[in-house]
Amino acid sequence: MENYQVLVIGGSRNIGYYSAVRLLALGATVTFLLRSPRVFEQDDTIQNYIKEGKARLIQGDALVKNDVRRAWSEAQVDDTRPVDFLIFTVGGVPQFSLTKGIHVIPPNLVTQSFMNVLETLPSPHPKIITVSSMGITQASRKSLTLPLKLFYNCVLPVVHKDKRGAEEAIAHSAGWEWDARDNAGDEMLGVGWTSRVPNTGELKSIVVIRPALLTDGECRAEVKGKGSEAYRVEEGDIESSWTVSRRDVAHFIVEGVVRNWQEWEGKRLNIGY
Numbered sequence: 591m592e593n594y595q596v597l598v599i600g601g602s603r604n605i606g607y608y609s610a611v612r613l614l615a616l617g618a619t620v621t622f623l624l625r626s627p628r629v630f631e632q633d634d635t636i637q638n639y640i641k642e643g644k645a646r647l648i649q650g651d652a653l654v655k656n657d658v659r660r661a662w663s664e665a666q667v668d669d670t671r672p673v674d675f676l677i678f679t680v681g682g683v684p685q686f687s688l689t690k691g692i693h694v695i696p697p698n699l700v701t702q703s704f705m706n707v708l709e710t711l712p713s714p715h716p717k718i719i720t721v722s723s724m725g726i727t728q729a730s731r732k733s734l735t736l737p738l739k740l741f742y743n744c745v746l747p748v749v750h751k752d753k754r755g756a757e758e759a760i761a762h763s764a765g766w767e768w769d770a771r772d773n774a775g776d777e778m779l780g781v782g783w784t785s786r787v788p789n790t791g792e793l794k795s796i797v798v799i800r801p802a803l804l805t806d807g808e809c810r811a812e813v814k815g816k817g818s819e820a821y822r823v824e825e826g827d828i829e830s831s832w833t834v835s836r837r838d839v840a841h842f843i844v845e846g847v848v849r850n851w852q853e854w855e856g857k858r859l860n861i862g863y
């Protein structure tokens with residue numbers, strides 16, 4: 591991975607951050623699009639990679655299309671070397687209200703940020719890895735344990751609707767099946783949104799990862815020495831899966847998907863313990 595050029599959007603913390611650090615350790619050059627590059631001022635790990643010229647910070651907002659377009663451009667080392675991978679893990683700071691449960695502002699943050707990604711895709715298209723959530727569709731929710739169903743329905747309906755909006759745009763662009771019952775609506779995607787994204791079937795190089803309920807736990811794949819056997823990954827639903835740590839999701843992104851792209855390309859994958 592020494593010569594890989596990677597753009598990370600949503601990498602100031604959590605899965606995006608852990609994935610980026612893994613890639614940097616393997617020799618990749620990683621460009622971060624950050625609303626506040628100061629988030630890494632006290633981060634010795636990132637600062638060392640900045641000094642080596644392997645980590646680059648671009649100030650910008652994924653909700654601003656021109657900022658995303660600029661990030662694509664600056665993530666290229668030169669005009670002859672395109673971006674190899676985009677890792678998209680955008681998520682706002684959660685807020686809570688009795689009427690909306692846990693939500694972010696704006697409520698369509700993920701959808702509109704990813705729409706900007708699709709609308710500004712360079713050519714050739716980079717490989718895209720984006721993180722969604724298990725149980726956001728009608729079909730996938732059936733496999734959840736009862737406590738998780740209640741939690742998702744009562745606490746995370748707005749957050750999941752936002753993620754559905756991004757997945758609907760992906761499904762349209764990739765030519766994947768999409769159940770009309772899961773449509774996110776104009777309030778998430780915007781009126782006439784299909785004109786902003788690639789035509790049906792044009793988006794080939796993408797993987798959607800749907801984790802179970804995320805935790806801040808250890809990376810079991812490393813701590814317990816089990817590698818990818820520490821978690822389960824399935825295209826279909828994973829029965830009786832409750833949680834997975836953000837560190838293990840990052841482990842799968844790098845050690846599983848990036849290293850074995852041809853195995854996973856064009857798939858929607860659930861991951862959990």
